[in-house]
Amino acid sequence: MTTTASPPGQPGLQPVIRTSIAGASVADLARTHGTPLYVYDAEMIRRRCRDLAAWDTVRFAQKACSNLAVLALMRSEGVVVDAVSTGEIHRALAAGYAPHAAPGGGGGLPPVHPIVYTADIFDRESLEAVAKLGIHVNCGSADMIEQLAERVPGAGITLRVNPGFGHGHSQKTNTGGEGSKHGIWHEEIPDVLRRAEWAGLAVTGLHMHIGSGADLVHLAEVAGSLERVALEIGRSLTTISAGGGLPVPYKPGEVHADLSGYFTLWDAVRKRLEDRFGHRLRLEIEPGRYLTAESGFVITEVRAVKKQGARKYLLVDAGFNTLARPVLYGSYHPMSLCPADPRAPATGAEEVAVGGPLCESGDIFTQTDGGFVSTRALPAAHVGDLLVIEIAGAYGFVMASNYNSKPLPAEVLVDGGVARLVRRRQTPEDLVRGETV
Numbered sequence: 494m495t496t497t498a499s500p501p502g503q504p505g506l507q508p509v510i511r512t513s514i515a516g517a518s519v520a521d522l523a524r525t526h527g528t529p530l531y532v533y534d535a536e537m538i539r540r541r542c543r544d545l546a547a548w549d550t551v552r553f554a555q556k557a558c559s560n561l562a563v564l565a566l567m568r569s570e571g572v573v574v575d576a577v578s579t580g581e582i583h584r585a586l587a588a589g590y591a592p593h594a595a596p597g598g599g600g601g602l603p604p605v606h607p608i609v610y611t612a613d614i615f616d617r618e619s620l621e622a623v624a625k626l627g628i629h630v631n632c633g634s635a636d637m638i639e640q641l642a643e644r645v646p647g648a649g650i651t652l653r654v655n656p657g658f659g660h661g662h663s664q665k666t667n668t669g670g671e672g673s674k675h676g677i678w679h680e681e682i683p684d685v686l687r688r689a690e691w692a693g694l695a696v697t698g699l700h701m702h703i704g705s706g707a708d709l710v711h712l713a714e715v716a717g718s719l720e721r722v723a724l725e726i727g728r729s730l731t732t733i734s735a736g737g738g739l740p741v742p743y744k745p746g747e748v749h750a751d752l753s754g755y756f757t758l759w760d761a762v763r764k765r766l767e768d769r770f771g772h773r774l775r776l777e778i779e780p781g782r783y784l785t786a787e788s789g790f791v792i793t794e795v796r797a798v799k800k801q802g803a804r805k806y807l808l809v810d811a812g813f814n815t816l817a818r819p820v821l822y823g824s825y826h827p828m829s830l831c832p833a834d835p836r837a838p839a840t841g842a843e844e845v846a847v848g849g850p851l852c853e854s855g856d857i858f859t860q861t862d863g864g865f866v867s868t869r870a871l872p873a874a875h876v877g878d879l880l881v882i883e884i885a886g887a888y889g890f891v892m893a894s895n896y897n898s899k900p901l902p903a904e905v906l907v908d909g910g911v912a913r914l915v916r917r918r919q920t921p922e923d924l925v926r927g928e929t930v
């Protein structure tokens with residue numbers, strides 16, 4: 494239960510006491526599975542998938558949260574996946590996705606590819622995997638065309654195009670423009686089409702993704718740019734993809750995007766292209782963050798409360814080895830407290846910096862871009878209380894590491910109030926597996 498009012502479907506963005514997640518007790522979760530612990534709310538994931546029902550295809554950018562149970566949940570919602578590595582291809586297969594499309598997409602639409610490999614290169618392993626399994630490829634570099642043609646003559650491909658501009662919540666998540674290595678430069682398209690034709694590959698898909706967390710005005714610019722490139726490619730196109738980047742509100746005052754306005758804009762592009770080409774086009778969206786961010790929580794335990802001069806610090810047992818976004822991007826995550834003693838009244842909010850256990854001064858959850866330590870208003874906390882870091886379901890566990898030889902945390906999925914362990918915590922043996930003295 495959160496004690497602040499929140500719009501339905503949106504977690505509390507104010508300092509709060511949180512005693513449960515999706516109907517499961519935070520204290521019980523910590524007691525049963527230990528801390529730090531990732532917890533996902535299955536119903537929130539379903540809700541976010543259904544928000545996007547207007548699109549022909551919702552393709553989950555699984556890099557955001559690739560636990561098999563989450564992928565299986567996506568599959569049960571009719572959501573397909575993107576894979577950026579051989580490992581992600583294997584995850585998708587293990588979650589029950591077929592490697593390639595069954596014939597017939599329904600309603601005159603082309604069949605949907607259950608898994609698309611999207612990358613700027615093939616390493617040798619991924620080229621082998623896509624060739625062997627017949628996985629559709631979204632090429633982010635022209636050199637991939639001949640490499641694929643040699644292994645899979647006559648394949649259909651998607652082109653990922655860099656439209657010459659980009660946006661993102663941080664320079665590191667901006668994936669368009671000259672500063673980005675991603676995609677095929679928009680001015681290179683005529684040359685790339687000649688290369689595809691020469692190699693005997695048909696360009697059936699067009700994809701753009703300019704950055705994560707970009708606002709809708711910027712995301713909409715992509716639509717105009719994609720339309721121009723689609724006309725250059727012509728009638729071989731059967732699918733267009735708006736990419737990902739749909740923002741979620743992390744900070745107080747931020748709101749959800751206008752999803753229906755965004756769809757309308759893309760649908761209009763699709764219809765104009767259909768009129769020009771004389772056949773139906775599949776319209777895809779490829780979100781990562783939007784589908785899982787709000788479902789995820791990290792439960793940590795407060796292990797020390799101390800003052801450094803005038804500043805108060807809470808030190809918890811999760812660090813940037815557990816959740817890297819604050820140290821990587823200066824990202825803001827809402828936090829709430831679950832007191833160890835549920836009868837103790839929460840006393841007024843105080844400004845604290847929150848850090849982790851790592852032997853690194855940058856191991857701070859309350860930091861801004863550039864690494865400056867800031868503070869957060871939280872109810873007074875004591876050693877043994879649980880601190881819940883919220884909106885951590887995207888780019889959370891997937892970026893966790895073994896730095897400082899810390900084991901990867903466990904992951905739990907809560908559905909209908911029932912918590913299920915979906916990845917066990919690593920053990921000390923896991924940490925040295927494969928090493929020799």
Ligand SMILES: Cc1ncc(COP(=O)(O)O)c(C=O)c1O
Nearest residue numbers: 554702705737738739780781782
């Ligand atoms: C090609 C591609 N598609 C989709 C996404 C998902 O972005 P987001 O999580 O912001 O929706 C990414 C993220 O980097 C990406 O690189």
